[in-house]
Amino acid sequence: MQYCIETRDLVRIFKGKNQTVKALNRVSVSIEEGEIFGLLGPNGAGKTTFIKVLTTLLLPTSGEAYVGGFNVVKEPNKVRRIINLVSGGETPGYGILSVKENLWFFSQLYGLSTSTAKEKTKQLMSDLDFEEYANVRMAKLSTGYKQRLNLARGLMNDPKILFLDEPTLGLDVLTAKRIRSYIINWAKQETKGTVLLTTHYMAEADEMCDRVAIIDHGKILACDSPQVLKEKLREIPIAKLEVSSIHADLSFIENLKGVVGYSQTRNIQTGTTTLKVMARDESNFSEIVSKLNEEKVKVLSINKAEPTLEDVYISLVGKGFEEEETSTHD
Amino acid sequence: MAMNIILKSIKQAIWVGWKVETNWADPLIFSIYYVIRPLASLLIVGFIFLIGSGVAGAFKPEYFAFMFIGNAFFVYVIQIAMSMSFLIHDDRAHYEVLKHIYLSPGSLQWYILGRALNGVMNASISLILTLIFGVFIFQGLLGVQIPVNWLGINYPALILSLAIGTICLVSIGFILCGINMMTSRIQFVMADYVSGIFYLFGGVVFMPEILPSWAQAISSALPITYFLKTVRFSVLHSTAETFNADLLYLTLTTIITVLIGIIVFRGAEYKARKDGLIDRKEEY
Amino acid sequence: MIEQLILNLKVAYARLWVRVKGSNREPEWIIAELVIPILTLSAYIYLYKMLKAPAEFAGFVVIGGTMIAFWANVLWNMSAQFYWEKETGVLELYLVAPISRMAILLGMALGGIVNTTLRAVAILMAGTLIFQVPIMLNEPGTAFLMFLLTIIALYALGMLFASLFMLYGREAWHTASLLQEPVHFLSGFYFPARYLPFVVQLLASILPLTFGLDGIRRVIILGEGLISIMPNIIALIIFIIILMPLAKFALNFMENLGKKEGRLTLRWQ
Numbered sequence: 091m092q093y094c095i096e097t098r099d100l101v102r103i104f105k106g107k108n109q110t111v112k113a114l115n116r117v118s119v120s121i122e123e124g125e126i127f128g129l130l131g132p133n134g135a136g137k138t139t140f141i142k143v144l145t146t147l148l149l150p151t152s153g154e155a156y157v158g159g160f161n162v163v164k165e166p167n168k169v170r171r172i173i174n175l176v177s178g179g180e181t182p183g184y185g186i187l188s189v190k191e192n193l194w195f196f197s198q199l200y201g202l203s204t205s206t207a208k209e210k211t212k213q214l215m216s217d218l219d220f221e222e223y224a225n226v227r228m229a230k231l232s233t234g235y236k237q238r239l240n241l242a243r244g245l246m247n248d249p250k251i252l253f254l255d256e257p258t259l260g261l262d263v264l265t266a267k268r269i270r271s272y273i274i275n276w277a278k279q280e281t282k283g284t285v286l287l288t289t290h291y292m293a294e295a296d297e298m299c300d301r302v303a304i305i306d307h308g309k310i311l312a313c314d315s316p317q318v319l320k321e322k323l324r325e326i327p328i329a330k331l332e333v334s335s336i337h338a339d340l341s342f343i344e345n346l347k348g349v350v351g352y353s354q355t356r357n358i359q360t361g362t363t364t365l366k367v368m369a370r371d372e373s374n375f376s377e378i379v380s381k382l383n384e385e386k387v388k389v390l391s392i393n394k395a396e397p398t399l400e401d402v403y404i405s406l407v408g409k410g411f412e413e414e415e416t417s418t419h420d
Numbered sequence: 421m422a423m424n425i426i427l428k429s430i431k432q433a434i435w436v437g438w439k440v441e442t443n444w445a446d447p448l449i450f451s452i453y454y455v456i457r458p459l460a461s462l463l464i465v466g467f468i469f470l471i472g473s474g475v476a477g478a479f480k481p482e483y484f485a486f487m488f489i490g491n492a493f494f495v496y497v498i499q500i501a502m503s504m505s506f507l508i509h510d511d512r513a514h515y516e517v518l519k520h521i522y523l524s525p526g527s528l529q530w531y532i533l534g535r536a537l538n539g540v541m542n543a544s545i546s547l548i549l550t551l552i553f554g555v556f557i558f559q560g561l562l563g564v565q566i567p568v569n570w571l572g573i574n575y576p577a578l579i580l581s582l583a584i585g586t587i588c589l590v591s592i593g594f595i596l597c598g599i600n601m602m603t604s605r606i607q608f609v610m611a612d613y614v615s616g617i618f619y620l621f622g623g624v625v626f627m628p629e630i631l632p633s634w635a636q637a638i639s640s641a642l643p644i645t646y647f648l649k650t651v652r653f654s655v656l657h658s659t660a661e662t663f664n665a666d667l668l669y670l671t672l673t674t675i676i677t678v679l680i681g682i683i684v685f686r687g688a689e690y691k692a693r694k695d696g697l698i699d700r701k702e703e704y
Numbered sequence: 705m706i707e708q709l710i711l712n713l714k715v716a717y718a719r720l721w722v723r724v725k726g727s728n729r730e731p732e733w734i735i736a737e738l739v740i741p742i743l744t745l746s747a748y749i750y751l752y753k754m755l756k757a758p759a760e761f762a763g764f765v766v767i768g769g770t771m772i773a774f775w776a777n778v779l780w781n782m783s784a785q786f787y788w789e790k791e792t793g794v795l796e797l798y799l800v801a802p803i804s805r806m807a808i809l810l811g812m813a814l815g816g817i818v819n820t821t822l823r824a825v826a827i828l829m830a831g832t833l834i835f836q837v838p839i840m841l842n843e844p845g846t847a848f849l850m851f852l853l854t855i856i857a858l859y860a861l862g863m864l865f866a867s868l869f870m871l872y873g874r875e876a877w878h879t880a881s882l883l884q885e886p887v888h889f890l891s892g893f894y895f896p897a898r899y900l901p902f903v904v905q906l907l908a909s910i911l912p913l914t915f916g917l918d919g920i921r922r923v924i925i926l927g928e929g930l931i932s933i934m935p936n937i938i939a940l941i942i943f944i945i946i947l948m949p950l951a952k953f954a955l956n957f958m959e960n961l962g963k964k965e966g967r968l969t970l971r972w973q
Contacts, residue, residue, distance in 0.1 A: 102966075145800050146963075147799055147800065147963065148963050148968070149960070149963040149964050168802075170801055174800065175796070177796070180793040181792045181793045181794065182797075183794065183797075184722060184794070186725075186726045186729055187726065195721070198715055198717070199715055199798070200711075200801060200802070201710070456882055456886060457885050457886075460885035460886040460888065461885050464748075464885065464893075465748070467889070467900070468748055468751055469751065469755065471761075471896075472752045472756075472761060473757075475757050475758060476755050476756040476757050476758075478755075562901075616740050616744055620747045620750075624747070626747070626750050626751045626753075631750065
């Protein structure tokens with residue numbers, strides 16, 4: 091079977107002055123046509139490196155990658171004809187040109203006639219609900235509208251495969267939701283295109299993706315639909331505790347026998363910490379509560395929780411994204 | 421504000437300026453960069469002088485020295501104007517640190533002063549190297565007589581001229597920073613305007629007396645004219661009467677420039693804060 | 705093949721359109737590009753006047769000052785363009801598209817030529833009128849040919865530089881900065897290069913501008929004709945033949961190197 095995107099033992103190594111980083115470590119992934127495929131991981135996991143290899147911006151150190159059946163190293167121009175890339179947080183064009191002018195310009199990079207480009211511009215701006223900004227210079231747009239422009243630019247050439255690198259980065263909740271809905275509709279209803287999406291927002295991956303690959307330190311740790319990944323955790327009890335301190339030292343949890351992993355989120359405004367613990371034995375939860383009481387940390391509430399993609403990540407790595415990013419930067 | 425915070429701000433700004441301007445190359449390449457451009461500029465005017473005199477049939481060494489010293493010391497104008505003209509754009513739009521500096525206790529004006537002092541330092545290094553190489557090329561290789569007694573320079577007069585002159589140039593730099601805070605549209609050309617106008621009217625490579633009378637009036641109002649006159653006195657030994665008068669005019673024009681600099685910069689800072697320009701990012 | 709050619713021509717046109725539109729939306733740039741060169745060339749003309757040099761030297765300075773507009777355009781608006789576009793994130797959008805990099809550079813070059821020629825003509829007229837420069841143009845066709853060949857050679861050099869800028873970021877930016885005044889000196893922007901020491905003339909002959917500037921000045925100021933500047937024409941044609949394919953090779957090489965080292969879309973280098 092020919093997959094739309096396929097990689098085999100893909101490796102990418104970066105050699106710096108003082109260190110060598112293996113950003114991709116034998117990544118093998120197969121994505122079918124019409125799928126929305128998510129790559130989920132913390133910052134520095136290798137998501138953007140993976141997209142750059144597939145979009146011909148970066149050569150792999152070893153391994154193979156095929157997009158639309160074309161080898162990304164040997165047939166880059168054939169790959170480029172059928173793809174487009176939308177990166178979150180990036181400038182989508184020239185600040186001095188208007189939205190319409192920018193879209194026309196980028197349509198020319200794909201050989202669209204001016205009349206076709208005009209039609210597509212009108213349609214995309216209407217679909218993404220920013221028609222009134224057609225004649226506004228890009229430099230004057232807010233982040234949300236720049237990202238709409240970025241997405242419109244990425245769809246001008248009707249790509250068979252759309253690569254989205256953190257497409258909702260830095261956007262407000264409503265704009266992000268709108269963009270996600272649009273992408274799902276585009277892939278599933280309209281063109282039935284294939285989407286490869288990288289994100290570190292769990293909810294986004296959960297909402298949008300047919301399948302999700304969890305990546306950490308360049309390695310794929312798990313790959314399946316969000317439902318199946320979460321289902322695998324049903325056997326492992328998960329508890330959500332709220333404690334009355336943001337300074338409590340919770341590292342003892344790691345050393346408890348039976349604990350699979352945990353994550354903590356500190357809320358400075360309320361002065362509380364939300365703790366999520368996965369343990370093979372429910373008795374671990376009472377142990378944690380006792381220990382916290384000994385340390386004079388009040389447990390405000392304790393509930394059973396349904397598994398989320400973050401819990402899947404924690405079960406694989408042992409800690410949450412926040413802890414992972416902190417330890418990576420240390 | 422506590423003096424130690426001010427001094428620390430200035431010191432850190434000098435350090436940042438040095439790091440930002442030199443981190444793209446190793447020290448050797450950086451030195452080349454700081455010699456080649458001013459030296460090339462000196463070679464252009466030097467050869468214009470030699471070719472023009474040669475074709476006209478009359479070489480005057482004292483004119484050559486006039487041009488040589490003027491062009492060499494003009495590096496202070498270029499270096500300070502250039503670094504301060506780009507400062508606001510770089511720190512606001514490119515590195516996006518201006519808002520953080522503005523919010524710090526050290527305050528923006530001391531930071532800008534530190535960056536300007538880094539410009540003065542770089543200009544001084546550039547000047548010394550340019551003079552050395554310039555003398556080597558013109559006097560050593562081409563046999564041109566430069567009537568300068570390098571061992572007999574009047575250092576107190578030179579230091580005094582440089583001190584007052586750089587205060588003036590730094591004040592002009594503050595005016596450029598102020599303008600650039602309010603608009604991002606002309607930042608890339610401001611330094612060129614300043615150095616272009618000073619180069620033409622400031623008596624840098626030719627005596628202002630050959631300009632039309634309206635242009636001579638402009639020349640008499642510019643602090644750079646007196647800066648270069650006092651520097652030339654220190655190096656070439658003109659009469660003391662001329663030096664005293666020129667120093668007085670330099671001081672007066674510097675005081676006026678400092679006052680304008682303070683007014684423009686303070687006004688610009690207020691307007692920038694009022695209009696939300698301190699962290700504005702221009703994409704183009 | 706034809707399809708790809710048409711696509712690349714569309715790309716070149718689109719990039720030209722962006723350059724022309726963008727440059728003319730900020731009138732302060734237009735004013736700066738007229739006024740600043742006139743300030744510098746005026747200083748040099750007055751220096752020649754102080755030395756009582758013949759009037760044609762003022763003409764040499766005006767022609768040189770006019771051609772500086774093109775050199776600056778090549779250095780900053782062509783060579784450095786990929787660097788600016790890398791910094792703003794637009795470069796990767798070009799690299800992901802199925803187009804020739806030369807097409808983008810061609811568009812930039814043509815857009816630059818359109819704008820710069822207008823500015824250069826204005827500087828030439830202003831300089832000539834203000835300083836009463838003597839013009840002795842006997843063969844306008846020869847002058848145009850000389851100008852055209854110089855521009856093509858210059859922009860081919862710009863394409864070559866663009867490949868360096870694409871990868872080496874700030875070092876390339878500072879190198880371009882470094883190239884301004886030394887090229888003004890070596891190519892004889894303000895005096896005929898033949899007055900330089902022989903060794904320096906040899907060095908200057910690696911720059912197409914040296915031949916172009918000399919030819920244009922001799923035709924416009926000294927009234928010489930096609931036959932006497934034939935060596936300059938031949939030299940420029942040789943430059944074009946060498947630089948164009950070299951630019952294409954360098955672009956491909958640099959792009960591949962950038963992809964191998966992972967620096968192609970890396971910013972703040």
